[in-house]
Amino acid sequence: MTAATTADVLERTRAFVRRVCLPAEARFGGHDVDPALRAELQEAARAAGVFAPHVGREHGGLGLGIADWPGVFEAAGYSLLGPAALNCAAPDEGNMHLLELTGTPAQQARYLAPLARGELRSCFAMTEPHPGAGSDPDALATTARRVDGGWRIDGAKRFISGADGAAFAICMARAPEGATMFLVDAGTPGFEVGRTMPATDTIVAGGHSEVVLHDCVVPEEAVLGEVGEGFRYAQVRLGPARLTHCMRWLGLARRAHDVALDRTAERELFGARLDQLGLAQGLIADSVIDLAASSALIQTAADALAAGRRAAQETSIAKVFVSEAVFRVVDRSIQLLGGDGVVHDLPVARFLTEVRPFRIYDGPSETHRWAISRRASRLRGAEREA
Ligand SMILES: Cc1cc2nc3c(=O)[nH]c(=O)nc-3n(C[C@H](O)[C@H](O)[C@H](O)COP(=O)(O)OP(=O)(O)OC[C@H]3O[C@@H](n4cnc5c(N)ncnc54)[C@H](O)[C@@H]3O)c2cc1C
Numbered sequence: 575m576t577a578a579t580t581a582d583v584l585e586r587t588r589a590f591v592r593r594v595c596l597p598a599e600a601r602f603g604g605h606d607v608d609p610a611l612r613a614e615l616q617e618a619a620r621a622a623g624v625f626a627p628h629v630g631r632e633h634g635g636l637g638l639g640i641a642d643w644p645g646v647f648e649a650a651g652y653s654l655l656g657p658a659a660l661n662c663a664a665p666d667e668g669n670m671h672l673l674e675l676t677g678t679p680a681q682q683a684r685y686l687a688p689l690a691r692g693e694l695r696s697c698f699a700m701t702e703p704h705p706g707a708g709s710d711p712d713a714l715a716t717t718a719r720r721v722d723g724g725w726r727i728d729g730a731k732r733f734i735s736g737a738d739g740a741a742f743a744i745c746m747a748r749a750p751e752g753a754t755m756f757l758v759d760a761g762t763p764g765f766e767v768g769r770t771m772p773a774t775d776t777i778v779a780g781g782h783s784e785v786v787l788h789d790c791v792v793p794e795e796a797v798l799g800e801v802g803e804g805f806r807y808a809q810v811r812l813g814p815a816r817l818t819h820c821m822r823w824l825g826l827a828r829r830a831h832d833v834a835l836d837r838t839a840e841r842e843l844f845g846a847r848l849d850q851l852g853l854a855q856g857l858i859a860d861s862v863i864d865l866a867a868s869s870a871l872i873q874t875a876a877d878a879l880a881a882g883r884r885a886a887q888e889t890s891i892a893k894v895f896v897s898e899a900v901f902r903v904v905d906r907s908i909q910l911l912g913g914d915g916v917v918h919d920l921p922v923a924r925f926l927t928e929v930r931p932f933r934i935y936d937g938p939s940e941t942h943r944w945a946i947s948r949r950a951s952r953l954r955g956a957e958r959e960a
Pocket residue numbers: 665697698699700701707708709710732733734735736773775782931934935936937938939940941944
């Protein structure tokens with residue numbers, strides 16, 4: 575895609591979010607996007623030429639490369655409804671990317687094609703109850719054993735976003751050869767979606783669920799990619815997926831900042847406009863800096879991924895900084911709005927509880943800081959020896 579058409583998609587996305595998603599927020603009950611509203615918004619996104627911007631053209635998407643995602647995903651994230659409308663919301667977006675890279679043609683036809691068309695939802699099942707996989711994926715306790723004609727999976731998962739209502743799960747389990755990903759259809763005997771865990775965030779379709787796999791038998795064709803390569807594929811999924819979270823949440827932080835700027839431009843206090851009072855200007859300036867730095871770190875990581883690099887350090891740095899910066903920006907916006915910041919007449923109060931979990935999922939800040947520091951020490955060690 576040429577730069578001109580990428581710019582077109584960006585402009586169309588901004589216009590679509592302003593024209594369709596922001597007004598639709600008034601019809602959004604506040605928990606989960608209703609399937610009928612989601613279908614209506616997706617139809618409108620198709621008509622506006624902004625649907626599935628990240629998906630290859632051969633699968634019906636707009637075919638943008640990852641270096642061109644940041645602006646478009648941020649524009650979608652400006653409304654809580656934008657990512658669902660464009661079909662670039664988590665966890666489906668990350669699963670589409672993984673299926674595009676690792677799925678067989680048959681798996682792509684069966685799972686990726688309908689997912690990319692927005693006909694069904696999916697989930698990604700990795701995290702387990704303690705002492706299983708969480709920050710440390712090596713603790714993976716769900717097992718996969720070969721049986722006649724396929725595999726038997728046993729284990730428990732939790733926090734699985736979108737599991738309730740998903741047509742299939744990409745499930746991580748430990749085979750004798752190592753961690754392996756399996757495509758498990760909803761309705762497979764032994765695959766049970768349990769309790770939805772009440773959480774601070776509400777926007778993910780289906781919420782976050784507990785899942786049990788008990789004597790769950792899947793065929794050989796259910797293996798995604800190679801047996802034993804699950805952790806490598808998890809990185810293929812999680813690097814871009816944590817970056818697209820950064821992009822979308824940056825959009826929401828920018829929205830909160832805009833709401834605060836609009837208010838401070840009109841609110842008179844102590845004989846001055848609020849945006850002319852120094853302490854308020856300090857809050858505004860710090861948010862401008864957080865937004866600009868987030869944008870730059872996201873683009874740096876996206877460019878590194880686009881160049882074919884694993885970009886583990888770049889995506890970790892962006893993930894830590896952006897997940898913390900968007901929280902700060904939303905929090906400052908709330909402060910500038912005064913009491914209106916914490917009541918739900920304005921949308922901003924809600925944004926805080928939507929962005930907070932991002933400092934935990936896709937790797938908590940501490941796990942990433944630990945990894946960033948170890949990579950820095952390793953790199954310096956190699957430089958000393960060179
Ligand atoms: C809203 C939400 C949605 C999610 N969606 C999914 C999903 O769809 N699929 C899925 O598989 N999982 C999902 N998760 C799970 C998420 O990935 C895990 O919560 C995360 O990996 C942390 O694991 P844990 O909760 O077991 O915390 P733990 O592993 O118990 O970690 C607890 C804390 O330990 C600290 N810590 C971690 N590493 C280090 C370190 N190296 N040094 C010092 N301190 C450290 C951090 O402060 C961390 O928060 C979701 C979680 C949330 C909150």
